[in-house]
Amino acid sequence: MTLSEASSIAIVGGGIAGPALALSLKKHHGIVSTIYELRPEGDDRGVNIALAPNAVRVLQHIGVYDELRVQGYSYEELLVTNAKSQYLGKIWQGSKKRYNYACLRIHRATVQKALLREVKAQGIPIVYGKQLIGLHEGEHTVELRFSDGTKATSNFVVGADGVHSNVRDAIMTTKTDYSGFMGIIGMNLQRDSLHESAKSVMLPNFVFGKTGFVAIMPSDYHGTEVDFFSTMPYPARSREEWEELSSDKSKLQNILQQRFGKEWPQFISNITKEYSKEGLGLYPFFEVPPLDRWTSVSGRVILIGDSAHAFTPQAGQGAAVGLEDAESLSHTMSREGFVSDHMHFLKIWERHRQARLVQVKHVTDINGRLRSPDSPFVQYLKEWLMWGNFKWAGPMGNLEWLFGYSAEDILSLF
Structure with missing residues (x-):
């Protein structure tokens, strides 16, 4: 039995990962979910973000990239220099030849609005002004409780409500730390x-x-x-x-x-x-500390995006890995047999995503170290190391594993 025939999905969070999941479920698999968003409709807070090819690929798959690419700046090469204007190297953050997509610099709110417009066009329900205050898991359903006194029931709940996630707090005890x-x-x-x-x-x-x-x-x-x-x-x-x-x-x-x-x-x-x-x-x-699991014990509550693995944006991958989570989870939840054996499928998805996030976090931490102030001598060594790495690795930077990721790769694991 498939998910669309037997179950319902509630998505908490209407930022980027949540709507992307709803669109992927609907467009790829015909599964309709409901989104619950804390903020009011039209909220446009945020800053400009870079969307590398692994993010843009998901946006193309769910049908919003063509709209977005004419609202942001597409580029492939990024120049790296030092404070004396000396050349250290170039890196390809996107490549139509290698990855099919350039990198896109765009305001986060522009991406969110495009996603929400497509959500509306696809007839996916979204309810604004909903602050989750609790979850109660039964054998086959999850009850969601909101601050306005209302409740909702769903077979599965996906938490896409950010670094300070109420969904995560409802299923485990964690401490969000300043990075x-x-x-x-x-x-x-x-x-x-x-x-x-x-x-x-x-x-x-x-x-x-x-x-x-x-x-x-x-x-x-x-x-x-x-x-x-x-x-x-x-x-x-x-x-x-x-x-x-x-x-x-x-x-x-x-x-x-x-x-x-x-x-x-x-x-x-x-x-x-x-x-x-x-x-x-x-x-x-x-940052959210590394979590042993991205689901509740029963597997009926699932975390994606910053709810599961928030870290600093110093690799430009925050939104990207959330989009990857969303599309890969949609492929997972649509598998034949998911309803009767969802824990099996979710464990495979979880291990796949967690292994990748370890790699992404490693790159992020290296970038943070390179960006930190240092003594003149240490900075001199860092710049030589950067220059040498560009000479050795070339403009691709040995990052094909990062930018070339496709969420549909998860299907080969089932």
């Missing part, structure tokens, strides 16, 4: 307003120096608009202290100026002084 890194970003900067020294630099550009790391990324279709961001180690704060720092735009500007206002390329130093401080955004990065 030790935060990010500062500025968006909507006109490329032609950059210092003239930027005219001779290929963008996007990752710049590494002894005081940290800065990225300059085109972010609209024609590449005339750019954003800049830096991820950096920063001491832990309470929630109230993070909110206070986030609202203190002068402090954020000072942090950038202290790190990048001197001894950096002029177009970067100028940004720290000239960019309107009111546009700066601060994002502390929280």
Whole structure:
């Protein structure tokens, strides 16, 4: 018996992974789910994100990529230099020849809105303003309880509600930890307003120096608009202290100026002084510790995306691995026999995804180390290592395993 014939699915979270799962279930397998989202309809918070080929491939499969690719900046090569403007290498973050897709820089809210429009077009129910406060698992069903006093019942619940997941909290005890890194970003900067020294630099550009790391990324279709961001180690704060720092735009500007206002390329130093401080955004990065399981004991509650494995975005893979989770899970839940033996299928899916996430996390941690400030000597060694790695691995960077992943590969395991 198949899932579409016997069961219902509730998806908690209407960000990116949740709607992607709903669309994959419907378009690939004819299975209709219901999405419950905490925020109100039309919420457009978020920042620009990079979607590598492994993410774009999922968006193509569920029918929203053609709409999105004309709203973001597509690129293949990324330039890597140091703070003295010395060339360290280039890396292919996308390749139509090798992966069939370029990398796409786009606002997260633009992706979410496109997904939700397609959800609506496919007749998939989505209920806004629903805060999950509890789950009760029975033998064949799960009861969802919401803060407004309402309840819903489903045969399976998928938690796609982010790093501070209420679904995860309902099925296990975990502690979400501050990663030790935060990010500062500025968006909507006109490329032609950059210092003239930027005219001779290929963008996007990752710049590494002894005081940290800065990225300059085109972010609209024609590449005339750019954003800049830096991820950096920063001491832990309470929630109230993070909110206070986030609202203190002068402090954020000072942090950038202290790190990048001197001894950096002029177009970067100028940004720290000239960019309107009111546009700066601060994002502390929280991590979910490695979980032994991504399901409840009964297997009727399943975690995907940041709910299962949140880590810092320093490999540009946060949204991508959530999209991979979504499509691979849809293929898993649609298998003949899933209803009667769902634990067997979910264990195979879980082991497959967890093994991949270990690799992705390793790349993320390496990138975090490279982006951290260091003494001049250590920074000198790091830059030589980066240059040598580009010479040895070439522009593909030995990352074919990362960017070439296809979620349908899960089918070969059943």
